[in-house]
Amino acid sequence: MKNYITTPIYYVNGEAHIGHAYTTFIADSLARYSRLIGNETYFLTGTDEHGQKIEESAQKQNKPTQIFADEISATFRNLWNEFDISYDQFIRTTDETHKTGVQAAFEKMYAKGDIYKDFYEGNYCVSCETFFPESQLMDGGCCPDCGRATTIVKEESYFFRLSKYEKPLLDYYEAHPEFILPKSRRNEVISFVRGGLNDLSVTRTSFSWGVHLPASLNEPKHVMYVWLDALMNYVTALGYGTDEANMDFWPANVQLVGKDILRFHAIYWPAFLMSLDLPLPKHIAAHGWWTRDGEKMSKSKGNVVDPREVSQHYGAENFRYFMMREVPFGQDGDFSQRALIDRMNSDLSNDLGNLLNRIIGMSEKYSNLLVDSADVEKFHAKELNDAHAVLATLEPYFYELQLHRYLEELWKVFSIGNKAIEEHAPWVKIKEGRTDEALATVALVANLLAKASVMLHAIMPKTTATIADALGFEITTESYNDLIIHKGLLKPFTIKKVPPLFPRVEEPLMQEAPKAMSEEAPKVELKQMDDKKVSTVAEEGVITIDQFFQTSIKIGTVLNAQEVPKSSKLLKLHVDLGEETPRQIIAGIREYYSAESLIGTQVCVVANLKPAKLMGMLSEGMVLAAKDSEGLSLIRPEKPRLSGSSVG
RNA sequence: GGCUGGGUAGCUCAGCUGGUUAGAGCGCUGGUCUCAUAAGCCGGAGGUCGGGGGUUCGAGUCCCCCCCCCGCCA
Numbered sequence: 001m002k003n004y005i006t007t008p009i010y011y012v013n014g015e016a017h018i019g020h021a022y023t024t025f026i027a028d029s030l031a032r033y034s035r036l037i038g039n040e041t042y043f044l045t046g047t048d049e050h051g052q053k054i055e056e057s058a059q060k061q062n063k064p065t066q067i068f069a070d071e072i073s074a075t076f077r078n079l080w081n082e083f084d085i086s087y088d089q090f091i092r093t094t095d096e097t098h099k100t101g102v103q104a105a106f107e108k109m110y111a112k113g114d115i116y117k118d119f120y121e122g123n124y125c126v127s128c129e130t131f132f133p134e135s136q137l138m139d140g141g142c143c144p145d146c147g148r149a150t151t152i153v154k155e156e157s158y159f160f161r162l163s164k165y166e167k168p169l170l171d172y173y174e175a176h177p178e179f180i181l182p183k184s185r186r187n188e189v190i191s192f193v194r195g196g197l198n199d200l201s202v203t204r205t206s207f208s209w210g211v212h213l214p215a216s217l218n219e220p221k222h223v224m225y226v227w228l229d230a231l232m233n234y235v236t237a238l239g240y241g242t243d244e245a246n247m248d249f250w251p252a253n254v255q256l257v258g259k260d261i262l263r264f265h266a267i268y269w270p271a272f273l274m275s276l277d278l279p280l281p282k283h284i285a286a287h288g289w290w291t292r293d294g295e296k297m298s299k300s301k302g303n304v305v306d307p308r309e310v311s312q313h314y315g316a317e318n319f320r321y322f323m324m325r326e327v328p329f330g331q332d333g334d335f336s337q338r339a340l341i342d343r344m345n346s347d348l349s350n351d352l353g354n355l356l357n358r359i360i361g362m363s364e365k366y367s368n369l370l371v372d373s374a375d376v377e378k379f380h381a382k383e384l385n386d387a388h389a390v391l392a393t394l395e396p397y398f399y400e401l402q403l404h405r406y407l408e409e410l411w412k413v414f415s416i417g418n419k420a421i422e423e424h425a426p427w428v429k430i431k432e433g434r435t436d437e438a439l440a441t442v443a444l445v446a447n448l449l450a451k452a453s454v455m456l457h458a459i460m461p462k463t464t465a466t467i468a469d470a471l472g473f474e475i476t477t478e479s480y481n482d483l484i485i486h487k488g489l490l491k492p493f494t495i496k497k498v499p500p501l502f503p504r505v506e507e508p509l510m511q512e513a514p515k516a517m518s519e520e521a522p523k524v525e526l527k528q529m530d531d532k533k534v535s536t537v538a539e540e541g542v543i544t545i546d547q548f549f550q551t552s553i554k555i556g557t558v559l560n561a562q563e564v565p566k567s568s569k570l571l572k573l574h575v576d577l578g579e580e581t582p583r584q585i586i587a588g589i590r591e592y593y594s595a596e597s598l599i600g601t602q603v604c605v606v607a608n609l610k611p612a613k614l615m616g617m618l619s620e621g622m623v624l625a626a627k628d629s630e631g632l633s634l635i636r637p638e639k640p641r642l643s644g645s646s647v648g
Numbered sequence: 649g650g651c652u653g654g655g656u657a658g659c660u661c662a663g664c665u666g667g668u669u670a671g672a673g674c675g676c677u678g679g680u681c682u683c684a685u686a687a688g689c690c691g692g693a694g695g696u697c698g699g700g701g702g703u704u705c706g707a708g709u710c711c712c713c714c715c716c717c718c719g720c721c722a
Contacts (some may be wrong), residue, residue, distance in 0.1 A: 008663095043652090066716090183653090184652070184653055184654095184718095184719075184720095185719090185720090187651085187652050187653075187719095187720085188651095188652070188719070188720045188721085189720090190652095191651060191652070191720070191721070192720070192721070195721070195722095259719090327660095328660095328661080332718085339660095342674070343674095345685095345687095346673090346674065347673095347674095348684080349685055349687075350687055350688080351687090351688095353684095353685065353687090354684055354685050354687045354688075355684080355687095355688085356684090357683085357684045357685060357687085358682090358683050358684040358687085358688080359684085360684085361683045361684055362684085363683095363685075364683095364684045366662095366683090392699080405662095408672085408673075411673090418687095418688055418689075419688085420690075421683070421684090422688060422689045422690090423682075423688090423689085425681075425682090425683085426683065427681090427682070427683055428681095442683090500684095500685050501685095502685075503684095503685065504685055504686090504687085603698070618658095
């Protein structure tokens with residue numbers, strides 16, 4: 001079977017970040033898995049280098065555009081090389097073969113009548129390389145995507161008849177429910193297409209850094225729209241429009257994209273392919289974003305995760321394991337050193353690494369490091385069966401891109417191993433003279449580790465190669481067939497003593513990201529939790545003194561305060577109300593008060609409010625504050641009072 | 649505002665077409681072994697399944713209303 005896997009080509013307007021790494025890790029894992037199980041596999045990545053933005057960035061740096069593109073492109077390629085990404089080709093849209101291929105495609109679409117010449121007038125955002133209709137612009141004519149100013153551009157342009165493909169696309173989505181993954185994204189695309197598709201302007205005359213139109217059209221002023229240019233890379237890489245050398249890999253099996261560029265890949269791209277009479281890829285798979293410590297990453301906050309830095313401190317494959325294991329495909333993930341460390345310690349050190357050490361230790365003591373599978377089936381048929389049952393369930397997860405589930409299931413094999421050792425206690429058997437039984441248990445675990453390593457190989461290629469080496473075999477398609485498909489066992493071997501593969505990590509190894517106070521502070525209405533209660537109690541806006549005193553307001557001293565992750569509004573406070581334990585109060589005041597500034601100060605707290613959960617945390621009270629258009633002001637005692645003093 | 653998806657243990661989530669005491673991993677906690685990376689194994693605590701109505705012999709699972717969160721579109 002032929003299997004073609006692609007990442008998007010990355011735009012060379014900035015350096016690689018965790019998002020690029022994530023996409024590439026997934027794609028690499030898919031490619032490695034595909035090769036392991038014996039598929040003929042082609043894995044493509046590369047860089048997208050055309051467009052006005054690149055031209056301008058190069059000018060700013062006073063560099064020829066090509067040199068600028070060369071440099072940034074190289075940073076991506078170098079990073080992937082450092083990460084041992086197993087790409088078969090690194091395409092660049094400035095490659096001559098690519099340009100030729102795109103021109104061939106353009107010619108074909110034109111000949112078919114899918115591309116025609118007209119005029120385009122509209123508000124153009126240089127940064128996003130996109131025209132926006134008047135109705136979509138923000139105040140002052142700014143771009144709805146990036147917020148930068150747009151300019152009115154009228155230019156001669158060629159158009160692609162996207163409207164013609166509205167119906168065929170909808171039919172295709174309908175007939176191929178697995179085309180767009182995950183499903184939630186599919187709904188978005190369908191509803192977008194149902195809203196109607198306009199023809200797409202696919203050439204520009206306002207700049208020149210792009211693929212020129214085919215000579216046959218004699219249009220030297222025009223260059224191609226970057227997205228037409230860029231999307232075509234997936235087939236020009238296989239030789240479309242040139243030597244066609246690898247076109248038998250088309251259609252692609254999985255084309256990975258970030259959720260931000262799904263629309264281009266799920267609408268424009270299949271429409272282009274239909275126009276070219278090429279089959280559509282099996283899956284367009286959109287993954288989510290990463291945040292850090294619950295916050296969006298941005299350069300201005302200085303909390304961007306540098307994949308190189310993480311890998312230097314924690315190990316590239318550990319990082320990679322973490323990303324694959326932590327997040328269901330399509331969902332956003334959160335990177336934190338704590339989460340990474342927890343994963344490494346509990347999954348890698350405790351379950352996997354320690355298990356290997358256990359059998360190294362035993363075989364050294366009991367059999368001079370010799371491991372023989374001869375008696376495994378005799379004494380451990382059950383464990384072996386259980387493990388094979390687990391291994392047999394794994395494959396679909398990979399095809400569904402559910403790598404986190406894949407790994408979760410795979411880990412059951414290590415659990416079987418750890419339990420088997422416990423249950424059969426080889427150290428006891430040895431004392432009883434039942435050496436063959438003890439050694440069978442060791443051999444069982446060696447085989448479990450071997451099998452699991454094979455299945456983990458796509459995610460952690462180097463680490464699993466080390467394990468395999470220690471267990472006297474090599475991870476290849478042959479050993480996959482032998483150990484997994486045919487449920488074979490390891491030949492007798494001498495186990496190699498290796499130092500712990502995953503030393504436990506106790507403390508964060510990297511400097512923490514600066515805790516950014518939300519500097520943009522969007523004006524959002526604070527949720528007044530008790531608005532409704534007050535209004536129901538207060539008929540006609542008047543209450544009795546008794547009703548008022550139903551509310552217990554007390555003076556509290558803030559002992560501790562910290563930002564609530566994933567929330568721009570909330571602070572978590574620990575407030576002393578003179579009770580045995582301080583109250584935890586989640587207060588929506590973060591936009592106006594920093595956590596530090598509150599510690600040690602006094603506030604007024606509604607003490608008998610029914611506890612409520614905010615962002616999953618219990619809030620045992622409400623801090624009183626006054627609010628107007630200027631913002632929020634906490635109500636505080638004029639002079640310090642004892643914690644717990646009542647107000648009224 | 650319109651349309652998706654979702655709100656289940658401290659955290660991250662599983663729970664197919666409604667059916668015994670609602671599950672997993674991590675975390676917490678009690679116990680225990682000693683081959684091992686203070687790892688492993690066994691046990692435990694912890695959930696009015698967002699709220700309210702309804703259908704049903706029976707609802708986390710179906711219907712209606714409401715609240716909240718993410719996303720897409722306006």
